[in-house]
Amino acid sequence: ADEFYSSIGRMTELLYTEQQLLASLNDYIQAEENKLETVKRWSESLANLSSFAIKNPERFLSHPVNAFKFLKRMNREWRDLEGLVRSNVSDGFVSNFNSRSEHLPNDDDLTGVAEALVRLQDTYQLDTDTMAKGKLPGTSLLLSNLTVEDCYDVGIAAYRDNDFYHTELWMAQALRQLEQGETPENVDAGILLDYHSFVLYKQGDLKSALVSTKRLLEIDPENERANQNLKYFEEHLAKQQTGEETLKKGRAPYNNVYERLCRGNSMEMTPLRQSLLSCRYHDNHGHPNLLIAPFKEEELWDQPRIVRYYDIVSEEDMAIYKALAQPRLMRSKVRDGKTEKSYPVRTRVSQNAWLKDRDHERVGRMVRRIGEITGLDMSTAEDLQVANYGVGGQYEPHVDFQRFSVNESVEPYAHLGTGNRIATWLLYISDVQAGGATVFPNVGAIAWPIKGSAVFWYNLLPDGQGNYETQHAACPVLVGSKWVANKWLHERGQEFRRRCGLQSST
Ligand SMILES: O=C(O)CCC(=O)C(=O)O
Ligand SMILES: [Fe+2]
Numbered sequence: 001a002d003e004f005y006s007s008i009g010r011m012t013e014l015l016y017t018e019q020q021l022l023a024s025l026n027d028y029i030q031a032e033e034n035k036l037e038t039v040k041r042w043s044e045s046l047a048n049l050s051s052f053a054i055k056n057p058e059r060f061l062s063h064p065v066n067a068f069k070f071l072k073r074m075n076r077e078w079r080d081l082e083g084l085v086r087s088n089v090s091d092g093f094v095s096n097f098n099s100r101s102e103h104l105p106n107d108d109d110l111t112g113v114a115e116a117l118v119r120l121q122d123t124y125q126l127d128t129d130t131m132a133k134g135k136l137p138g139t140s141l142l143l144s145n146l147t148v149e150d151c152y153d154v155g156i157a158a159y160r161d162n163d164f165y166h167t168e169l170w171m172a173q174a175l176r177q178l179e180q181g182e183t184p185e186n187v188d189a190g191i192l193l194d195y196h197s198f199v200l201y202k203q204g205d206l207k208s209a210l211v212s213t214k215r216l217l218e219i220d221p222e223n224e225r226a227n228q229n230l231k232y233f234e235e236h237l238a239k240q241q242t243g244e245e246t247l248k249k250g251r252a253p254y255n256n257v258y259e260r261l262c263r264g265n266s267m268e269m270t271p272l273r274q275s276l277l278s279c280r281y282h283d284n285h286g287h288p289n290l291l292i293a294p295f296k297e298e299e300l301w302d303q304p305r306i307v308r309y310y311d312i313v314s315e316e317d318m319a320i321y322k323a324l325a326q327p328r329l330m331r332s333k334v335r336d337g338k339t340e341k342s343y344p345v346r347t348r349v350s351q352n353a354w355l356k357d358r359d360h361e362r363v364g365r366m367v368r369r370i371g372e373i374t375g376l377d378m379s380t381a382e383d384l385q386v387a388n389y390g391v392g393g394q395y396e397p398h399v400d401f402q403r404f405s406v407n408e409s410v411e412p413y414a415h416l417g418t419g420n421r422i423a424t425w426l427l428y429i430s431d432v433q434a435g436g437a438t439v440f441p442n443v444g445a446i447a448w449p450i451k452g453s454a455v456f457w458y459n460l461l462p463d464g465q466g467n468y469e470t471q472h473a474a475c476p477v478l479v480g481s482k483w484v485a486n487k488w489l490h491e492r493g494q495e496f497r498r499r500c501g502l503q504s505s506t
Helices: 008-055 057-061 064-086 091-101 107-123 128-132 148-160 164-179 189-202 206-219 224-241 257-262 271-275 288-292 315-328 361-374
Strands: 279-282 295-301 306-309 334-336 341-343 350-355 384-389 395-398 421-428 438-440 445-447 454-458 472-474 477-479 483-490
Touching (some): 008 057, 008 064, 008 091, 008 384, 057 064, 107 164, 107 257, 128 148, 128 164, 148 164, 148 189, 189 206, 189 224, 206 224, 257 438, 288 361, 295 445, 306 445, 315 361, 315 384, 315 483, 361 384, 361 421, 361 454, 361 483
Antiparallel strands (some): 279 295, 295 306, 350 384, 384 483, 395 472, 421 454, 421 483, 438 445, 438 472
C-alpha cells in the first residue's frame, strides 16, 4: 500500500491528486446545477399554463389544441421529467474517486503523522499550545491551527500507543481550546474529560484524575463510570495520605544527549581542540582532476574525523537525483544483520530509492568524484541511496556498519561479498528550515544539512573493527523536506588505499 507521511516528496503527489478530485467535484456540481436549472425552467413554464387551466378546467380542455397538448404533456413530458430527476450525474465523480481511493492515505498515515507531532514536541521541547498553534519557524506557511477535534485525534493516537503522558497533554489542550470558545461538532468536554482523567489515573496522578473527574460530573452528573471513579479515586487518595501508596510517574519525554544535540546544543570542545580543526582546499595530494577544481574541505570533528566538502554537485545535479528517485521512493527499512531481512521501523521514518551509476551520467560522475576526493575504490560501493524524510522524519541513533565480532563466522554484508561499510558519504541535496541535523551522540558532533555539501567519515577502525564513536542519527525534521544522497563505501578494494593497522586506533 502507498504510504505518505514518511516522505514529504511523496506527500506532494497527494496535493495533485486533491486538485484532480476537486476538478472532478466541480464538474459534478456543474452537472447537478444544470440539471436543477432544467427542472426549474420546466416547472416555471408549466406553472403559468396550469394555473390558467385550473381556473376553468372544462372550458380549457374544450379547445382541441389545449386537449392535445395537455394529454401529450401528461403522457410523455412528465415521464421525461421524471427520468431527468431520477438521472444520476454523480457517476463521473464517484468513479473518479473510487479509482483513486486505493491510493489515498490510510489510518496508518494518520497515526504516523500524529506520532510525528508528538515526537517533534518532545525533541524540540515545544509545549502543546505552541504545537497546536503551529508557532514554528516558517510560520508564514501555516494556513490554520489545530482545532479541538485535531487535538483530540492526536491524543487518541497517543492513547492507542499506550502513551498516556501525551494523551494527557493533548486532551488538556483540546479542553483549553474548548474553554476558549471553539465549537467542535464531534467532540465534547465529556469525552475529553473522560480520557483526561483516565490517563491521569493510569500515570498514578490520582489527585489530578480526581479534579478531572469532578469536572466531568459537573457537566454530566449521572455519568456512572465517573461516579464510580470518583469513589475509587477518593478512597485511594485517602490511603495514599496515610502513606500506603506512592505516586507513580508517567512517561516524561526523555531529554538525553541525542535530543540535546538535535536542538543544536553541541558538546563544548576545548578552544585548543577547536583551533586544530582545519578548513582548507582539498586536492587529495594532487589528484589531477582536483587540481583544477579543488573542494573546500572543512574538518567538523577530530575523533572520529568527520569532514565536510562544500559545493560537491550543482543545483541541476541535485534536481536530477531527486527526479530519478521520486517515482521509486519506498518506505525506508532497517536490515537485521542476523535474519538478513529488512523491516520498516518507527526509528527510521523516511522513504528511499537506489540509483545506479548508469541510471544517469550525473550519478556516475559524482561517484567518480567521491573516489577522487576520498582516494577510495568505488567499485565495491553500494548504489547511491536517495532519501527523503517525512513529517517528523528521522533516523534514530545507529551505526552504518554491520555489527559483528571476530569470533563470529558470519561475514558482514555476506550477500554483497564486499566486506563491511568502511565509510559513509552523506550528501545533503536540500536545506532544512528547522531540525533535521545529523548528530553523533557518542562524541557530541552536529552536522547541519547544507545543500550541496557532503559529510564523510570512516565507520571502521583501521583494523576493521566497527568504531562506535561514529554512531549517528538524523534528527526529526521540524520544518522542511529533507533530502540526502548517501554512498556507502565497502572494505574490499581499499586494502592498499586505506592502510590497515594492527591496533584499532586511527
Ligand atoms: O540523513 C541523515 O542525516 C543521516 C542518514 C543516515 O544516517 C543513514 O541513512 O544511514
Ligand atoms: Fe547512518
